Amino acid sequence: MKISNALGALGALAHETRLAAFRLLVRAGADGLPAGAVASRLGVGATVMSFHLSELAQAGLVEARRDGRSIIYRASYKRIGALLDYLIEDCCQGACGARTTATKENCDETAAC
Amino acid sequence: MKISNALGALGALAHETRLAAFRLLVRAGADGLPAGAVASRLGVGATVMSFHLSELAQAGLVEARRDGRSIIYRASYKRIGALLDYLIEDCCQGACGARTTATKENCDETAAC
DNA sequence: CATTTAATTCAATTATCCTATAAATATCGA
DNA sequence: TCGATATTTATAGGATAATTGAATTAAATG
Numbered sequence A, B: 001m002k003i004s005n006a007l008g009a010l011g012a013l014a015h016e017t018r019l020a021a022f023r024l025l026v027r028a029g030a031d032g033l034p035a036g037a038v039a040s041r042l043g044v045g046a047t048v049m050s051f052h053l054s055e056l057a058q059a060g061l062v063e064a065r066r067d068g069r070s071i072i073y074r075a076s077y078k079r080i081g082a083l084l085d086y087l088i089e090d091c092c093q094g095a096c097g098a099r100t101t102a103t104k105e106n107c108d109e110t111a112a113c
Numbered sequence C: 001c002a003t004t005t006a007a008t009t010c011a012a013t014t015a016t017c018c019t020a021t022a023a024a025t026a027t028c029g030a
Numbered sequence D: 001t002c003g004a005t006a007t008t009t010a011t012a013g014g015a016t017a018a019t020t021g022a023a024t025t026a027a028a029t030g
Helices: A002-013 A016-026 A037-040 A048-057 A077-091 B001-015 B018-026 B033-044 B046-058 B077-092
Strands: A062-067 A070-075 B064-065 B070-075
Touching: A002 A016, A002 A048, A002 A077, A002 B001, A002 B018, A016 A037, A016 A048, A016 A062, A016 A070, A016 A077, A016 B001, A016 B077, A037 A048, A037 A070, A037 B070, A048 A062, A048 A070, A077 B018, A077 B046, A077 B077, B001 B018, B001 B046, B001 B077, B018 B046, B018 B064, B018 B077, B033 B046, B033 B070, B046 B064, B046 B070
Parallel strands: none
Antiparallel strands: A062 A070, B064 B070
16 A cells, blocks of 8 residues: 555544444445435434545545445445555554454553553 | 544544654654654654644654653554554454454455555 | 753644535436 | 435535744753
């Protein structure tokens, strides 16, 4: 992943509504959810949701497809995975690469986390 | 990690100068680097560097200590690790938790990443 | 104690982002 | 085709963030 892509993805996720939408779409799985469902589940208007979903799409974190009147969004697991790889490898240099789901027990959690 | 902390850390990293500074501090290791060294290595002015380092500190991603005239910054491995854990567990739900340094070979990279 | 060095803080400007409203597009069903 | 539904696009505003230069704090040195 290029640095400009990482910056775009980080910026896209650095917003309350967009992070919530992305988490919702990850949980929705490969089928995704229509934009309206995302908006109503998050309690935001259709217009603002459309704006934020397109920001996520621009960053490559979600993909859109039309299904009749609805536009279905789904999370790009490949893209979020690439971002995580970038952060772990290019930014952590192994210092926190061990703190993944595979080897999480190496870390002592604190309340501050 | 709480969602507000994750948002703060994502926002702090979503800036070219700050991401570069954080990467530099990660590579500098536990000893860290004085603010002036970070500024000159990145080719930015002392004032703007100070601003961005304090943003990173506010997000908990770096820590500052005074050493004589210098103020030494170092990366918080705990904090970046906590952010990665949050993204992997709360946002990926296992869909990309496998894409870590430990099990990276499961992923097919593309040019887009 | 005055000077130099290191870094921050303040104030002002500029740029960017977010929200809200209104209008437009696309699809479906009567 | 007409109206209803789903979503996007366009526009304008207000809020937030970033940059710059000057002033300030803090520590070391002669």
